[in-house]
Amino acid sequence: MVAPLALIFMTQWMLLITQLCVGWHCTECMNGSAIENFSCVIYNVSLMNCTWQAGKDAPGDTQYFLYWQNSGYDDARECQLYIKDENGRNTGCRFQNVKIDTDKAYFLVNGSSKDSRIQFYDEYIKLYKIEKLMPPSNITVNCDEIKNDCIVQWQRPPISHSNKDKCFKYEINMKDKDNPEGKTKYTSIQEGGNSHTFQIFNTRKKYLLKMRTAGSACFMSPAWGEWSAPVEFGKEEIISSSVWILLVVAVATLLVAIITILFCKRTGCWKAAFPQIPEPKNAFCGLPDTNPELMESKIQSNTSENEEILLVADVVK
Known part of the structure; x- marks a missing residue:
């Protein structure tokens, strides 16, 4: 069964290429008209994107078409959802429900133009090698x-x-x-x-x-x-959060204290809140001099003054 299936597969592709009338050996095809930078990636288990760029020498009206076959047991089919550029040219394809097989998948991109025949591009790809694994x-x-x-x-x-x-x-x-x-x-x-x-x-x-x-x-x-x-x-x-809280409280308290002190000194409320205590008087201030000579001279002076007062009083009588 394997040999007939493989023969059918090859026959289908030969017929497809012949019908499209394109190929690397097509003598009438324009050189540099085949696509460039073809790449595919599988993501999210079963989705696949393939992209390419137009050939550098392809005519401006060139349109490209992608055909692919997942394995030798599947039928060749065309892309159902093309990715287009600003000029409406096909530059990629999106696939859904892609099943990864150990066999190589076959991709073929051909093109058409009013001015000339376009070269085709084909490639065999092992799909498991282009799968982008999801994270755990x-x-x-x-x-x-x-x-x-x-x-x-x-x-x-x-x-x-x-x-x-x-x-x-x-x-x-x-x-x-x-x-x-x-x-x-x-x-x-x-x-x-x-x-x-x-x-x-x-x-x-x-x-x-x-x-x-x-x-x-x-x-x-x-x-x-x-x-x-x-x-x-x-x-x-x-601990770090507690330390930050204590630091903020301490800084705030310090700032309030400094502002209060400066305000009171400027407005005079500092003296009202903290009045100055007067200095104590000297307990010995005003006591009589204990020098004997001075005391005797003062007594004599006082006695003479008293005698004079008495004499004046007698005369007046």
């Missing part, structure tokens, strides 16, 4: 503050042609939450499995962890896929 899903991180380690767990990304964990490898990347664009704190590549344990220096900080997937075996693409959305884990530093 349901990523969770749990940490042990006593052991200072964390375990990250995930589910392998869905693909249409394998269900074995050993077919995948994963890259794990971790950074500080407060500096997501800064230096990577931890990175590792995990072969297969769905969990990974790593040491962490400070479990009381916030971190961001992301993962991506590549094929390790099993007819899968070895290219890394897109990164997952960052997963946040860890705890905030309670």
Whole structure:
């Protein structure tokens, strides 16, 4: 059965090429009119995009058409959803419900123009090699503050042609939450499995962890896929927040005190609130002089004055 099917497949394509009347050996075809930079990518399990650029020497009215066959057992079919440029020219195709097979898929892009015949472009591609793997899903991180380690767990990304964990490898990347664009704190590549344990220096900080997937075996693409959305884990530093609160309160209190002192000194309320205490008088101030000579001279002076007063009084009588 294999030989007849292969013969039918080859016959179909030979008829198609003959009917289109194009080919690399077409002597009447314009050189440089075939498409350039043809590439395809499979994403989200079963979606595929193929793109190309018009030939550098193709006439301006050239229109391109894509035909493809997933395997030798499928019929050749034309693209159903073309991607067009601003001039309406086909520059790509979108495919849905693509099934990845281990056989090579065949792609052919031909063209038509009023001015000349257009060269065609064809290529065999292994679809699993152009698949862009999705990141793992349901990523969770749990940490042990006593052991200072964390375990990250995930589910392998869905693909249409394998269900074995050993077919995948994963890259794990971790950074500080407060500096997501800064230096990577931890990175590792995990072969297969769905969990990974790593040491962490400070479990009381916030971190961001992301993962991506590549094929390790099993007819899968070895290219890394897109990164997952960052997963946040860890705890905030309670001490640091308390310190900030105390610092703010202390600074605010100090500022209020300084402003109050300056205001009182300027308006005089400082003296009213804190009046000055008068100095104590000298307890010995005004006491009679204890010098004997001075005391005797003062007594004599007082006695003579008293005698004079008495004499004046007698005369008046």
